[in-house]
Every structure is written in structure tokens, then in C-alpha cells.
Amino acid sequence: MIELEGLTKHFGAKVAVDHLSFTVRPGVVTGFLGPNGAGKSTTMRMMLDLDNPTSGTVRIDGRHYRDLAEPLKYIGALLEASKAMHGGRSAYNNLLCLAQSNRIPASRVREVLDLVGLTAVARKKSKGFSLGMNQRLGIASALLGDPEILMFDEPVNGLDPEGIHWIRNLMKQLAAEGRTIFVSSHLMSEMALTADHLIVIGQGKLLADTSMADFIQENSRSYVRMRSPQRERVLDVLRAEGLAAVEAGSGVLEIDGATAEQIGELAARHQITLHELSAQRASLEEAFMQMTAASVEYHAHAAGEHKVPAKAPPGAPGAPGAPDQPGQPGQPAVQWGRSYEERRRRRSSRKGA
Amino acid sequence: MASVPAVLQSEWTKVRTVSSTVWTLVSALVVTVAMSAGISALMKATFDELSELEQATFDPTFVSFSGMILGQLAMVVFGVLVVGTEYSSGMIRTSLAAVPQRATFLFSKMAVATALALAVGMVTSFLAFFAGQALLGEHRTTLGADNVLRAVIGGGLYMGLIALFSMGVATMLRSSILSLGILVPFFFLVSQILISVPKAKTVAQYFPDQAGSKIMQVVPDALGSDVAPYGPWGGLGIMCAWVAAALLGGYLVLKKRDA
Ligand SMILES: Nc1ncnc2c1ncn2[C@@H]1O[C@H](COP(=O)(O)OP(=O)(O)OP(=O)(O)O)[C@@H](O)[C@H]1O
């Protein structure tokens, strides 16, 4: 179990991690999600006591990392891609150094090399390794002490599809053995396949701490897709009911805030012909992007391009397309927090309706 | 707390499994012995051309250590790389995750590397001495003569301390290139030049290498040089103070800064 309390990290004026408090529990895979620069790697480095927190604490099974006598037997970590081993040393010797420092037998080194499929290159200098091989070497080092807690920073980075499949199964298997698994990613789709619990951060702040099932329930936008030859009438009727419809092209309307059954009955009452009526659910990736839209630090496009349930008029506070105070880089996460709350409120009020 | 013998063993594996260890230590030995031998032979051949004062203060022991000026640079490189590659490779994070107690980690690493440097330094010192004496002919001295054994053992200590000092500096600077860029010109140029400038000399004689190398002199004013205001052990003491300062600085940086 890992407990974070008010964990904060400043790099000069930059707030990389901002009062994070959460608990990583055993027996499940906990996904740690956030866009680039959200502070995932920094948080993980602080968990390993590599970076000193500006304030706040991390406890591993109730203890500080620095008080662990042989930490590799408690917690294994894969650090950010590839840069964590001496390239001039062989894979075997790199692991042997680590093993010896924590009194782990050399036989275990061979075991983990075998487990990650690096036995054939165990005696090769690791500087010749590909990104994927380095990643496997890092995973081997994490598994070295057979620890109860495992932490992976973007483990699928650089792995081929077979490797990705392998690491997914490995994590699930490790969690099933009752271990604590904490894995970071910026890919929601990846998390959806592996994680049971989700922790989402944006600009260093906690955005969500929820089970995967709840996250899907809460965040994936559900709407009703409908096609009708009497488009104008449909729009009038919907407007009269206070329902918002978005035109999605080729005569398709997407309606928020009502079930397919309600729309169907509504159409029947008004004797409207329907050619198509189905309940839809937006992808999780879309939900994640929506959630973090305002806290994305390095985006290729302006935020707010994603379709949002368009109940709030454009430009109103909370609409992701219109940050409340543009041009104040110091506070975007605060703005985000507000818009997130706004969306949550909308969502729950819709549920109640 | 981490088991110290286990960490020592781990650091020993680290030192012996990188190629830089072998080539730096072999260079230190070969360069020192070869250059000392060459200068000893040269001294024998040109002894009659030395001034009367230089002949009167001729120090065959010190002459047989002439190669250390160059050989010590290989020791500097060894010391710097032992620490610096942890940073350049990113291994430092993995290492500290395995041994989070900073003092245990740093001082175990330094103990192992210094013991090795000391062993190589001792062998180098004795080899340089015997090679030098063999080539000095009738001007030679013996291990049994007054203070000679102290000087030869001191030569080995000097090399070990130079390596340890370099480790401390590299821990402070956290970079091999930066450390080498400062230490090599300092020992090879700055210190050597300043010691021969009359005014600057009063300061330069307290530099770690200048003070420490006095242990290798048997004749205090060898070859007509000025007598230092401290004795051979006093000089080594000054060098030890520099080393202690570098270690403390290195430890504080490691403790305070993010890995
Ligand atoms: N050593 C450092 N010095 C200064 N700023 C830093 C340092 N490390 C991280 N940062 C900054 O802190 C923020 C968080 O970085 P971090 O690497 O933790 O993000 P991340 O969530 O891991 O991103 P990614 O998905 O790209 O790996 C970034 O804005 C980064 O620029």
C-alpha cells in the first residue's frame, strides 16, 4: 500500500505536483493517468525518495522509503524509459549490482532475465539495447526482489504489440497474486484494458480517484443517435422538451440527456417516423481528453475541439472551449477544477431528470 | 538500514564490471612508472650539469616519482568516472532506489574505489621507486635509508587520496565532463604554474596536490626548492583536509538535491 498525503513538488516557479493525496491499494492494478507533463514521473520519483517533495509525505506500508532496509524486496520500480542502467555493463552485471546491494541471490538475476526474455543477451553491454530491450531490462530490475509493490512508469513505451500484450498480462497476474500495482500512462485505452482503479492528474492536481467501472459510468458521454426524415419536426419537439441535439452529419442527430426509450416514446407521441434510434457511448479516450482538456500543457490544437454535451451556451464558464481567464498561465488547473465540477453537476442533474 | 557489506559487495561489482576501471588504473601505473623511469635516466645522464645547490639537495626518491604529475591524472579520471557515470547513465536513480540511505551508498562506493586506487597506487609507487633507483646508478638511494620508506608509502597514499578527492568533486558536480574539465587543468596546469610563480606560491603550496606531494620528498628542499612551512605529514594532513571537504560537499549535494 502506498499513501500520498499533500504531496507537492515545485521546480522553481513551476508547480509540477500540487497537493496530491491518494492511496494505492493492494490486489488491483491502479492506473495513473495524465497528459504529458502532468507530473506522473515526478510523483513516482518522489515515491522512491529520489526527488525531495516541497511538502507532503509518501508512505510505503506506513514507512518512509528511506527507512526501508532492503527496498527492492518491498517495492520494485520501472523508471522513465531506458535511462536507468549503465550502458557499459552487461545486462546481467547491471542487475547483479542491484541484487547484491539488497542481498538478493544471483540465481534470481537469471530468473528475472529469463522472465523478461533477455537471457540470450544477458552478457551483452546494455548500451546496444533497443528501446524495447531496455524497457524489459527495467522491468526485470523491478521484479528482482519479488516485491509486494510494483511501480511502472509508462511500461508499454517502446514495446512491440507482443511485448505490450505480455506486460498487460504480467501486471494482471501480479495484481491477482495480491500485489500492489501502480502503473502510469497517458493512454486511456491502455488503462481501460489493464487498470481496475484509476487516478487521473492534470497539471499536478488530482482530477479523479475512482474505480475503472465508475469512471466509465461517470465519464463516458452517453447520448442517443437518431435519424428521421422529419428532421425539422424532430428539432421542434426536442426543443419543446428542453433537449439539446447536435447535428452529426448525413441526417444524424445526437441527443444528450435522454434515454433511447424516452426519445422513442416521444417520437411515437408526436407520430414521427424514425429510421434509426440507438443508445451510444463515447469512447473512454474521448472522456479522458474531455476531462483533461483544460489542463493539457502541450497541445497541438486549441482545447475544446472535442464534442461536449452542449447544454451550456458556448463561452459560458465551464465550457472547455472558453477558459475563464485566458492568458493567466499560473492558474489553469484551478480553472479546470471549476469546469470539471461544472460538468459533474450537469451530469448528475441530468441523471436526476 | 541497508547492510553495509552487501552494499560494498555491490559497489565492488560495479567497479570491476566497467572497462574504464581497468584502463584508467593501468594507465596510472604505466604512465607513472614509465615517466619516472625516463626522468631518472635523464637525471643520471645530466647530473653533472646540475647546479651545485641542486646536486647538494639531490633527492633520488623524489626524482623517481616524477611521473606522478602525469600518472595522477589517470587517477583523477578513475575517481571522476566511478561517480560520474552513475549520473551520465542515469544509473544513479536505480542505485538510490536500491540503497536509499545516501551516506551508506556514497561512502561504500568511495570506500571500494579508494581501496582499489590505494592498492594500485602502492604498487605504482614501489615500482616507480625501484625502476627509478635502478636507473639512477651511483646517485640512487635504498628503501632502508632515512625517510625513504615513508616517502614510497606516501606516494601510494597520495594516489589514493587524489582519486578520493576526485570522487568527492564529481559527486558535488554530478557530471564527469564538468569534473574532468575542472580537475585535469587544475592539477596539470594551474597548480604546476602557480607553484613556480614566487608570489602565487604562498597560496599554491596549500593546494591539495602540492601539499600532499611533500610526503614523497626525502630532502625537504629537494633540488633547490623552497622549504614548505609544513612537514611531509603536515602536507598530507592538508591534503586530507581538502579530501574531507570534498567528501562533505559531495555528501551534502547528494542528500539535498533531487537524483
Ligand atoms: N528536474 C526538473 N526540473 C524542472 N522541471 C521539471 C523537472 N522534472 C519535471 N519537470 C517539470 O514538471 C512537470 C511534470 O513533469 P513529469 O515528467 O512529471 O510529467 P509526466 O506526467 O511524467 O509527463 P509524460 O507523460 O510526458 O512523461 C513538467 O512540466 C516538467 O517540465
Ligand SMILES: [Mg+2]
Ligand atoms: Mg513521465
